[in-house]
Amino acid sequence: MQLRALTTTVAVFAAATLATAAGTSPAARPAPAPVTQTVQSRTAPPVVVDCLWHPHVRPTNFMLACGDGNSRLASLHWTRWDAASARAEGVNWVNDCKPYCAAGHFHAYRVAVRLDRARPWKKHPQVSHYSRITLTYPAARPEQFGPTVSYPLWD
Template sequence: MQLRALTTTVALFAVATLATAAGTSPAARPAPAAVTQTVQPRTEPPVLVDCLWHPQVRPTDFMLACGDGNSRLASLHWTRWDAGRARAEGVNWVNDCKPYCAAGHFHAYPVTVRLDRTRPWKKQPQVSHYSRITLTYPAARPEQFGPTVSYPLWD
């Protein structure tokens, strides 16, 4: 009987030692403090939406006249492209449509391109896109254009 009491005491001591070494029981532990996670908004650059509804970033060419292709930007070299604005130098190829567009000739005009007015893109609202383009002609320009022209961009 004394052996049984001794065995029980040793067993209880061993269990108590293991429990202490392992820490307190999960039920006795305090709940962990709530972790607050800050979600950072995506900082992807805005896009320029092309005629086929593809998002473009710093394109080297861009069609301005999607319907007939009579005005396009080429050889674009971007010096700025951020959340507020984009800026490039390039060439605007414009059809003179004389005597009519199918028989007209394309002429190259040096141009400065500015993009601004970023907005969420309707097709992908999590993506921001430029909604206005401004063209500035430092020298020659198409006869029907002013020295600076602005157009809304499609959404």
């Protein structure tokens, strides 16, 4: 027990000596800066949540088909990202799944992307996330798609 008290006394003395040498007492030192949080508040712009449940703002690429990877967005260039919506242009790479998905081929389609319907994210309720994505194909599009398609985004 005496050894523990002696060790504690030496440690406190050493800390006080170092603090005095630095010009401040331990009590006068400011508290350490808080760790920067990766979660943002609702006043910050919404995020889009990826397949691995990570939040992103203005991602360059985004997987639409998390289960099989047969549709993804690439080369996204964002022109808007705020509380109301986000807009980008890019390329939608879609597998034609012919004769079946594993043997299919990917085709690139120019696409306009809109994210909207910001809601609190279930995983982090203090973070707002876009809950719907709308894709608009200005020219060619996958044969099973209409000129505009909307999907709910995962929460």
